Amino acid sequence: MNKITIIGILLFALFAINANAQTSRRTIERWSTEAIKQITLTCRKPTVDVLDSLANNAEVSVEMLSRMGDPDDKRQSAACLKLIDHIVDYSQTTTGRRYTDIVRSGLKKALDRSYEPDVQLHIMNQLARCVKKGDAAHIAMYLEVPELAPTAYNILLNMNDIDDIIADAAAAQPGIKNKVKEILDIHAGKKKTPVAIVTKPKPEALPFWTESLDKVIADVASKTTDDANKILIDNKPEDAMPLLIKLAAKKQGDERNAIIARFLLTAERTATNGDLMYLLLRDADELTTDDYIRQRIIVALGYTHCPQAISYLRKYYGNKAYADALAVATTELIAYQPEANAGRMVSAMLYAAKQSYIHHYDEKDVDTRIDQVLAAIDNWHAEGGYNMAHTEVTRMEKRGFWVIHDQLADFNLAFDWLSEGTLTLSLRSMPVLMFNKEKGLKLVGDSKWHKYDTIGDWSTANISVNGDNITVSVNGQKLIDGTKLVATESGDPINKQGYIKFLADEQGATVREYCFLRK
Numbered sequence: 001m002n003k004i005t006i007i008g009i010l011l012f013a014l015f016a017i018n019a020n021a022q023t024s025r026r027t028i029e030r031w032s033t034e035a036i037k038q039i040t041l042t043c044r045k046p047t048v049d050v051l052d053s054l055a056n057n058a059e060v061s062v063e064m065l066s067r068m069g070d071p072d073d074k075r076q077s078a079a080c081l082k083l084i085d086h087i088v089d090y091s092q093t094t095t096g097r098r099y100t101d102i103v104r105s106g107l108k109k110a111l112d113r114s115y116e117p118d119v120q121l122h123i124m125n126q127l128a129r130c131v132k133k134g135d136a137a138h139i140a141m142y143l144e145v146p147e148l149a150p151t152a153y154n155i156l157l158n159m160n161d162i163d164d165i166i167a168d169a170a171a172a173q174p175g176i177k178n179k180v181k182e183i184l185d186i187h188a189g190k191k192k193t194p195v196a197i198v199t200k201p202k203p204e205a206l207p208f209w210t211e212s213l214d215k216v217i218a219d220v221a222s223k224t225t226d227d228a229n230k231i232l233i234d235n236k237p238e239d240a241m242p243l244l245i246k247l248a249a250k251k252q253g254d255e256r257n258a259i260i261a262r263f264l265l266t267a268e269r270t271a272t273n274g275d276l277m278y279l280l281l282r283d284a285d286e287l288t289t290d291d292y293i294r295q296r297i298i299v300a301l302g303y304t305h306c307p308q309a310i311s312y313l314r315k316y317y318g319n320k321a322y323a324d325a326l327a328v329a330t331t332e333l334i335a336y337q338p339e340a341n342a343g344r345m346v347s348a349m350l351y352a353a354k355q356s357y358i359h360h361y362d363e364k365d366v367d368t369r370i371d372q373v374l375a376a377i378d379n380w381h382a383e384g385g386y387n388m389a390h391t392e393v394t395r396m397e398k399r400g401f402w403v404i405h406d407q408l409a410d411f412n413l414a415f416d417w418l419s420e421g422t423l424t425l426s427l428r429s430m431p432v433l434m435f436n437k438e439k440g441l442k443l444v445g446d447s448k449w450h451k452y453d454t455i456g457d458w459s460t461a462n463i464s465v466n467g468d469n470i471t472v473s474v475n476g477q478k479l480i481d482g483t484k485l486v487a488t489e490s491g492d493p494i495n496k497q498g499y500i501k502f503l504a505d506e507q508g509a510t511v512r513e514y515c516f517l518r519k
Contacts, residue, residue: 076215081122088107120142120145136162141169153183163187217265224261238271242455244262264284275306281304291322303329307386309333391514399504401503405499413463417510419505421504423509426499430498
């Protein structure tokens with residue numbers, strides 16, 4: 001084998017080793033980034049398998065985490081330090097104890113390479129939990145750093161059999177000589193009172209977790225495709241939103257999620273009514289594959305203040321990934337729709353919301369949110385609120401119908417529907433309203449069709465019946481306001497009570513989120 005061949009093999013092997021090291025570091029960074037996101041947005045500890053991997057690679061992970069914090073996101077910066085705490089905690093368990101020396105090494109590297117005194121102080125306090133005799137000289141050199149000296153002093157004061165080590169350190173570093181002498185005198189019993197330790201001031205409350213979620217969404221939205229950007233340039237925000245949803249439906253993966261994220265940012269800047277926003281958000285929710293985007297959609301659904309929204313959001317109850325988002329949405333919906341505060345599922349959602357807020361106890365304004373949810377729990381009632389027993393999607397084929405046999409006199413009614421033709425609605429067991437996507441809404445006894453705006457295939461309606469009067473809103477537009485009800489074109493009086501019936505025409509129809517409130 002000639003010399004050139006040998007050199008080539010050696011270079012290839014060296015390249016392979018470096019590539020593996022780089023891949024390993026990238027993998028650790030990916031684990032760390034995902035764990036930080038989880039802590040930032042949920043305050044929940046990463047799973048044992050993630051902690052095991054980070055502890056096993058602590059010489060890289062801990063040092064990396066000490067410098068990963070975003071200075072513009074206090075929650076994320078705090079999460080980086082919290083993850084270091086979790087790694088140290090894990091190294092103190094029976095399972096993780098085999099990583100203690102690796103974690104110590106990582107903490108010392110982080111201490112030396114961090115930029116911020118507050119971060120260094122935090123790391124030094126964690127190092128104190130697993131410090132060994134051989135670390136004494138390393139800690140002693142920080143006796144010369146004003147921000148860290150009191151903590152380093154206290155750690156050394158409480159270590160045994162280190163006098164020779166720190167005396168040698170003082171000989172090499174004259175700036176720490178006086179403090180080392182004090183420690184040696186106390187250890188020898190020549191001095192009784194240690195120097196007072198300066199306690200670290202209590203940190204200010206962190207912003208509520210949704211602030212960090214918004215930053216995540218903004219980062220995803222920054223990758224929006226050119227065709228989505230053109231929609232935003234060419235249209236008003238309220239007109240751009242449904243176009244963005246339609247475009248997202250044609251895309252896949254990251255491109256789709258980026259467009260939905262941009263839709264969410266656009267939605268924040270519009271005055272679109274709650275009902276239309278509810279429909280758009282539902283479409284977005286059905287399209288996204290990203291958990292963080294779905295969390296943001298759930299939060300936004302709470303601010304639509306639609307009774308249909310709480311009916312829809314019940315599907316996410318019990319899913320840990322969306323527990324915090326559901327807490328915000330539930331609290332907001334009940335605050336503005338107290339009549340939705342009924343039924344066992346709503347009760348369970350409120351108690352889950354309380355637990356979520358308690359988990360975020362150290363964040364700004366969380367006390368107000370806890371007070372809101374406690375008030376909602378106190379005012380909860382088993383009956384008398386919106387009945388959500390029939391919210392499943394119900395399809396009616398050609399000339400099909402759906403009858404809900406509850407006998408209703410005065411009531412509120414909310415539902416969504418999809419139909420290419422005409423959907424007839426019977427109230428109190430008699431045909432009263434006709435919905436048509438092209439023509440609009442028509443009341444029996446009235447020759448006029450009332451037009452309403454649509455943004456997609458689905459529409460949503462809110463109906464209130466009091467005595468012989470009816471008020472109807474479609475997609476957030478009030479079309480009929482307190483008009484007298486009649487049962488036939490000839491003007492016969494309507495029944496005093498009766499059932500609800502949906503009747504499709506030749507083109508069929510679908511109804512979902514049917515909710516009613518008996519008055």
